[in-house]
Amino acid sequence: xQRVPPLAVMLSALVAGSLFGFGLALSTMVRPEAIxxxxxxxxxxxxxxxxGAAGVTFIAYHxxxxxxxxxxxGVVFGKHPSHLDAxxxxxxxxxxxxxxxxxxxxxxxxAGLGVGNWPLLLSIIGILLGAWLHGRFFGKH
Amino acid sequence: xxxxxxxxxxxWEPFLFGGIFIGLGVSLLFWLTGLIGGISTAYxxxxxxxxxxxxxxxxxxxxxxxxxxxxxxxxxxxxxVFTYTLGHGEGFVTKVPLWQLFVGGIxxxxxxxxxxxxxxxxxxxxxxxxxxxxxxxxxxxxxTAIVTAHVVRSLGGF
Numbered sequence: 104x105q106r107v108p109p110l111a112v113m114l115s116a117l118v119a120g121s122l123f124g125f126g127l128a129l130s131t132m133v134r135p136e137a138i139x140x141x142x143x144x145x146x147x148x149x150x151x152x153x154x155g156a157a158g159v160t161f162i163a164y165h166x167x168x169x170x171x172x173x174x175x176x177g178v179v180f181g182k183h184p185s186h187l188d189a190x191x192x193x194x195x196x197x198x199x200x201x202x203x204x205x206x207x208x209x210x211x212x213x214a215g216l217g218v219g220n221w222p223l224l225l226s227i228i229g230i231l232l233g234a235w236l237h238g239r240f241f242g243k244h
Numbered sequence: 245x246x247x248x249x250x251x252x253x254x255x256w257e258p259f260l261f262g263g264i265f266i267g268l269g270v271s272l273l274f275w276l277t278g279l280i281g282g283i284s285t286a287y288x289x290x291x292x293x294x295x296x297x298x299x300x301x302x303x304x305x306x307x308x309x310x311x312x313x314x315x316x317x318x319x320x321x322x323x324x325v326f327t328y329t330l331g332h333g334e335g336f337v338t339k340v341p342l343w344q345l346f347v348g349g350i351x352x353x354x355x356x357x358x359x360x361x362x363x364x365x366x367x368x369x370x371x372x373x374x375x376x377x378x379x380x381x382x383x384x385x386x387x388t389a390i391v392t393a394h395v396v397r398s399l400g401g402f
Contacts, residue, residue, distance in 0.1 A: 115276035116311040120318020121325065123269030123281070128326035130262020135340045139402070142393035147251045148259035154268065160372030163271030177278035185346025185360060185377035192384055194287040194359020195366065198352050200387035203392025206340055206347020208363040209356060210283040212349070213316050217323025219335030225342050226380050229349020234287040237357035238360030
């Protein structure tokens with residue numbers, strides 16, 4: 104197995120995250136108001152954000168493993184681990200309740216800090232607490 | 245054009261182009277490292293630095309926390325770059341009440357971790373790899389979120 108240069112992976116994550124964060128800011132997803140406007144069915148822009156992002160990702164996830172044996176600084180192309188079970192479906196339902204109450208998802212909570220949306224710090228703390236509650240009391244390994 | 249303005253009263257361009265940038269970020273991560281760029285795992289991975297509880301010390305959190313933290317740092321950096329370029333130096337501060345942000349965070353964080361993903365993990369990476377469980381997760385969380393937002397609004401919340 105070839106050795107993966109850790110610094111290159113860190114820099115890749117930083118640059119990729121920056122593109123992601125730029126997109127979240129451009130698409131106004133860092134504004135809980137924009138997400139709530141969608142959830143209240145007054146502005147359907149969020150569907151374009153998700154569709155655009157998933158569309159580009161779909162092409163990359165399907166094409167790259169066919170064009171290359173391995174990633175530039177990696178060993179294997181990964182796969183998103185989703186399972187069709189009660190946890191996935193119940194967890195998704197609970198996630199939606201929290202998302203509908205706050206208008207904040209985990210990504211925009213972080214990216215929002217970059218546009219000076221400081222109240223989202225409370226969302227970050229909340230999500231951290233929620234992640235802890237899950238791991239501590241419902242974690243399965 | 246009337247119908248387009250009805251669906252997208254603030255225009256469609258920032259949404260579509262923003263989504264494409266998000267997808268390019270996820271794709272770049274995949275091309276360079278083969279990693280799947282969901283966000284919510286990062287929140288659990290942070291706890292691997294703080295608590296010794298065995299769940300949080302699982303290899304999938306310990307061995308990935310460094311790149312996940314860099315990815316999160318990138319999210320902030322990219323939003324800063326936007327603010328000082330296309331954003332004309334204007335920031336944004338939400339008017340959603342702090343308790344809604346906090347309580348919604350706890351519930352959403354819990355659910356995202358139990359469900360194995362959020363809007364990015366299931367909505368972008370999962371749907372992007374054509375996985376049925378993720379597609380179902382998206383349909384479910386969109387539904388409960390739409391209902392919740394309507395209930396909160398009708399009860400006098402933001």
